[in-house]
Amino acid sequence: MHIVVLGAGALGGYFGSRWEEAGADVTYLVREKRAKQLHEQGMKVNSTQGNYSVSDLRVVTDVHNIENPGLVFVSVKGYHLTGTLEDLKVLVDKGAFVLPVLNGIEHISVLQDYLGEESVIGGLSFIVATLNDDGHVEHSSEFHKLVFGPLNPKQSDICQQLRELSSKAKLETIYSDSILQELWKKYLFINAFSGITTATDLPIGPVRDNKDTLKVAELILNEMQQLANSYNIEITDEDVAGAKSNLQNFGYDATSSMHQDRRKGQTLELDHLHGGALRLAEAKGLKLPFTEAVHGIIKPFEGA
Numbered sequence: 001m002h003i004v005v006l007g008a009g010a011l012g013g014y015f016g017s018r019w020e021e022a023g024a025d026v027t028y029l030v031r032e033k034r035a036k037q038l039h040e041q042g043m044k045v046n047s048t049q050g051n052y053s054v055s056d057l058r059v060v061t062d063v064h065n066i067e068n069p070g071l072v073f074v075s076v077k078g079y080h081l082t083g084t085l086e087d088l089k090v091l092v093d094k095g096a097f098v099l100p101v102l103n104g105i106e107h108i109s110v111l112q113d114y115l116g117e118e119s120v121i122g123g124l125s126f127i128v129a130t131l132n133d134d135g136h137v138e139h140s141s142e143f144h145k146l147v148f149g150p151l152n153p154k155q156s157d158i159c160q161q162l163r164e165l166s167s168k169a170k171l172e173t174i175y176s177d178s179i180l181q182e183l184w185k186k187y188l189f190i191n192a193f194s195g196i197t198t199a200t201d202l203p204i205g206p207v208r209d210n211k212d213t214l215k216v217a218e219l220i221l222n223e224m225q226q227l228a229n230s231y232n233i234e235i236t237d238e239d240v241a242g243a244k245s246n247l248q249n250f251g252y253d254a255t256s257s258m259h260q261d262r263r264k265g266q267t268l269e270l271d272h273l274h275g276g277a278l279r280l281a282e283a284k285g286l287k288l289p290f291t292e293a294v295h296g297i298i299k300p301f302e303g304a
């Protein structure tokens with residue numbers, strides 16, 4: 001399978017490398033600065049699950065130079081999504097399906113509206129990874145999970161191909177027939193986890209030490225359940241309980257990618273995550289007071 005990685009950052013570098021290692025053709029569609037870095041440094045993955053490096057990877061800056069794309073793995077931050085749409089359209093017109101793994105939910109309808117419902121597969125990831133100063137991937141969690149599945153019946157073949165490829169790769173992949181629900185489950189969790197860690201500027205351990213602080217994260221989970229249900233996505237009390245126990249199970253110093261971005265002084269995905277939830281709530285006449293409060297507290301750090 002020919003996989004185009006659009007967003008050769010932490011997730012794109014990690015998953016692209018694992019598929020390449022398993023024998024797939026991988027092309028990285030990048031911007032000039034990243035292209036220069038990849039040409040000079042190659043792609044290196046330092047991982048709890050085994051290192052990987054390649055110096056002669058296929059890097060492209062002009063989408064028109066990509067032939068026979070099968071799947072585009074979209075792993076840009078939410079605030080960069082609009083900037084990828086034209087390139088994605090070119091690739092879809094050449095026959096590619098698009099698999100986004102961004103946190104959040106709004107990007108799914110943005111992509112479907114621009115590219116057509118048949119082209120957009122559902123996906124999400126559980127991993128802790130970042131790029132270091134040399135542009136190498138640092139994968140620090142034991143887990144490296146990709147969950148994906150069709151959002152349209154025409155995607156069954158490509159999903160099957162990805163399952164086969166991934167079964168040979170150093171990855172945990174889960175195929176889901178109810179990927180929209182999985183996306184919402186992750187969305188609910190991430191808005192609570194990234195909201196509380198970024199707003200307090202603390203990893204999850206010290207948050208848990210203060211039950212009043214942890215309570216805010218739990219209240220966000222309840223609000224997100226209400227929001228999902230208002231869109232006819234069934235998020236059960238057991239799902240919320242599962243998310244609460246995930247908040248308990250992360251290591252003491254573990255934190256969200258948004259909090260890591262705050263620590264590094266980088267732009268935050270606040271508008272895509274919490275802002276998106278507030279927009280979706282407004283459209284249904286719902287109020288999400290705890291989400292709104294956390295959104296307001298984080299706002300000054302968003303633009304960095």
Ligand SMILES: NC(=O)C1=CN([C@@H]2O[C@H](COP(=O)(O)OP(=O)(O)OC[C@H]3O[C@@H](n4cnc5c(N)ncnc54)[C@H](OP(=O)(O)O)[C@@H]3O)[C@@H](O)[C@H]2O)C=CC1
Pocket residue numbers: 006007008009010011012029030031032033034075076077078080083084101102103125126127128129130131257269
């Ligand atoms: N990191 C993590 O541990 C996890 C992240 N996620 C989610 O995954 C998504 C991706 O996160 P992450 O991998 O950390 O992000 P990174 O910032 O590491 O990577 C994003 C990459 O996208 C590139 N990019 C942006 N716009 C374009 C464009 N128009 N064309 C080509 N490349 C572009 C950026 O390149 P450039 O150098 O040119 O700016 C950057 O390298 C986010 O939604 C995040 O929330 C989910 C689970 C865990």
Ligand SMILES: CC(C)(CO)C(=O)C(=O)O
Pocket residue numbers: 103125126127128190193194255256257258
């Ligand atoms: C919760 C976690 C680490 C799981 O992958 C994540 O998605 C993030 O922080 O962005």
